[in-house]
Amino acid sequence: MKFGKILTIGIGESSLGPEYWKRLDMLAERRVNLPKDSPDIRAHLADADCILTGFGVKVDKADMAAAPRLKYIGVLATAYGKIDVASAKAKRITVSNIAGYSTEAVAEFIFAAILEHIREVEKGKRQAREGNYSESGFNATEIRGKTFGILGLGSIGSRTAEIALGFGADVRYWSRTRKPEIEAKGAVYEAADSLIPKCDFLSLNFALTKETEKFLNDKRMQAIKRGAIVVNTAPMELVDIDALERRLAKGDMTFILDHSDEMTPEDLKRLSKHANCVIYPPIAYVTKEARMAKQEIFVGNMESFLKGSPKNVVN
Amino acid sequence: MKFGKILTIGIGESSLGPEYWKRLDMLAERRVNLPKDSPDIRAHLADADCILTGFGVKVDKADMAAAPRLKYIGVLATAYGKIDVASAKAKRITVSNIAGYSTEAVAEFIFAAILEHIREVEKGKRQAREGNYSESGFNATEIRGKTFGILGLGSIGSRTAEIALGFGADVRYWSRTRKPEIEAKGAVYEAADSLIPKCDFLSLNFALTKETEKFLNDKRMQAIKRGAIVVNTAPMELVDIDALERRLAKGDMTFILDHSDEMTPEDLKRLSKHANCVIYPPIAYVTKEARMAKQEIFVGNMESFLKGSPKNVVN
Numbered sequence A, B: 001m002k003f004g005k006i007l008t009i010g011i012g013e014s015s016l017g018p019e020y021w022k023r024l025d026m027l028a029e030r031r032v033n034l035p036k037d038s039p040d041i042r043a044h045l046a047d048a049d050c051i052l053t054g055f056g057v058k059v060d061k062a063d064m065a066a067a068p069r070l071k072y073i074g075v076l077a078t079a080y081g082k083i084d085v086a087s088a089k090a091k092r093i094t095v096s097n098i099a100g101y102s103t104e105a106v107a108e109f110i111f112a113a114i115l116e117h118i119r120e121v122e123k124g125k126r127q128a129r130e131g132n133y134s135e136s137g138f139n140a141t142e143i144r145g146k147t148f149g150i151l152g153l154g155s156i157g158s159r160t161a162e163i164a165l166g167f168g169a170d171v172r173y174w175s176r177t178r179k180p181e182i183e184a185k186g187a188v189y190e191a192a193d194s195l196i197p198k199c200d201f202l203s204l205n206f207a208l209t210k211e212t213e214k215f216l217n218d219k220r221m222q223a224i225k226r227g228a229i230v231v232n233t234a235p236m237e238l239v240d241i242d243a244l245e246r247r248l249a250k251g252d253m254t255f256i257l258d259h260s261d262e263m264t265p266e267d268l269k270r271l272s273k274h275a276n277c278v279i280y281p282p283i284a285y286v287t288k289e290a291r292m293a294k295q296e297i298f299v300g301n302m303e304s305f306l307k308g309s310p311k312n313v314v315n
Helices: A018-025 A041-045 A061-065 A085-090 A103-119 A121-129 A155-166 A192-198 A218-223 A241-250 A265-272 A288-306 B018-025 B041-045 B061-065 B085-090 B103-119 B121-129 B155-166 B180-184 B192-198 B218-223 B241-249 B265-272 B288-306
Strands: A003-009 A028-034 A050-053 A072-075 A094-096 A147-151 A170-174 A201-204 A229-232 A254-257 A277-279 B003-009 B028-034 B050-053 B072-075 B094-096 B147-151 B170-174 B201-204 B229-232 B254-257 B277-279
Touching: A003 A041, A018 A028, A018 A288, A028 A041, A041 A061, A050 A288, A061 A085, A072 A288, A085 A094, A094 A288, A103 A121, A103 A155, A103 A229, A103 A254, A103 A288, A103 B103, A103 B121, A121 B103, A121 B121, A121 B277, A147 A155, A147 A192, A155 A170, A155 A201, A155 B155, A170 A192, A192 A218, A218 A241, A241 A254, A241 A265, A265 A277, A277 B121, B003 B041, B018 B028, B018 B288, B028 B041, B041 B061, B061 B085, B072 B288, B085 B094, B094 B288, B103 B121, B103 B155, B103 B229, B103 B254, B103 B288, B147 B155, B147 B192, B155 B170, B155 B180, B155 B201, B170 B192, B192 B218, B218 B241, B241 B254, B241 B265, B265 B277
Parallel strands: A003 A028, A003 A050, A050 A072, A072 A094, A147 A170, A147 A201, A201 A229, A229 A254, A254 A277, B003 B028, B003 B050, B050 B072, B072 B094, B147 B170, B147 B201, B201 B229, B229 B254, B254 B277
Antiparallel strands: none
């Protein structure tokens, strides 16, 4: 089975490699590509049975009403908040997203950022470039034997736990549900408020929900151990920025973040003032392997749907 | 039991923390400290029953002849080549060194250096400091699923294997002797010349011996896989520098080293020219924990000797 007509909205040519465009085109009679705000979208909905959207592209009830043949919406992102999934469900339209493609990328980056900090890697490289080959003045520490806390043990949190166990850390986690398979490997379950004051390393791996928004509130922020290193590779909405700034001002902990692209210039400016706040571009989820997996899942979702066993369905 | 008189030679005040000097002084009636080349050494040997030496301090047969009461020589280093251990043995003098104190420090640094490179961490930090919060242009890769080779599976190589297994790498090693306990965890034994061309990551963890000197010769250097990352936290005598420079000039692999302090200015200059040679000061073995362990082992060796169960004896 094939689609009759694929309409892509807001998916640039470079979003997929040529080999994936080729595989995708084998799944349909024809394909029309339109930018996100094209006035031609409505007209092209009339005979499209497949819509593919990029990150943040809206598909609402009216769009679906204008697309009587529509049976599949594929989102080239994890977030699908702009798709009216309830209306799609009512109309028996399958909506699939892509999830989990960057699990390994993010988990490994957490250690890249921690190790850079505790081993003074940037300083080491710079010093050697300047011709100074002395180890004097380096104050490094190790991960082994330290308490490594993880808040949120989804796929990224679980991989983070496994890697931390490989380093020989005392891994403790809190999550909405217990994860026996990670506990079997050596991670210990502990209530967040009991865990936070113990951690030498603390990784935030919650999905952003009403329950996790500002989870790191003022009370928890002040409870973090002196000298601890906190890494947030999740959205900064998990953190009370005012509380973070107050704690950073004490100079007795380090906060590392990479969702800088989603922050306001004001918040970035406030945090950048503090040398103990290490800010990265959003590079935790960016690897060659993640990019490949993203495309593979996206096209694979379409293939699975056409074979009658849809995958990664969100509605 | 206590020592009568400890003579320290070439151990600076700052080599041990005050708490370790205190513990040490509880082990003897008195202590005399002399610098490495002091003319007073010979006179003080007469009644010393314990000599403690810093790195590279010579204690030869004549010194021992001048120290009729000597029963213990403690070396505050792993290397003890300047001590005439055969003469010491003949005179029933115990020689203890300190080994293994930096195992974890070095193994963790190997991953710090690899992750810095494959995640472009230095570039990320710099870019964010300059106010650029875009992930565009980053070309990162992951450790998981890659072939991670280790040459030399002593204590550091073994810990490197364990950490790499935590990252989900396909870990392969070659060593003089097989290590069933690491194989049980998932590492695979493979002949060096079969292993080298397969590795995406290759860590040199040999001790320097006649057999391992210039182990990475021209043939092996040219056999390294395109795109591979080679990390040497061991002495550069393991590597044929001419061969390395020829391979670096091809621009298709990365070599990371940290024993820069032991290299000639000429060799450093030759290698620094190549952007794909990443040079660090000798910081792999430097951590707070390693420094503590070093002192602990040094004083612990003395305590064990006095209790009649000498440890870390090298003769």
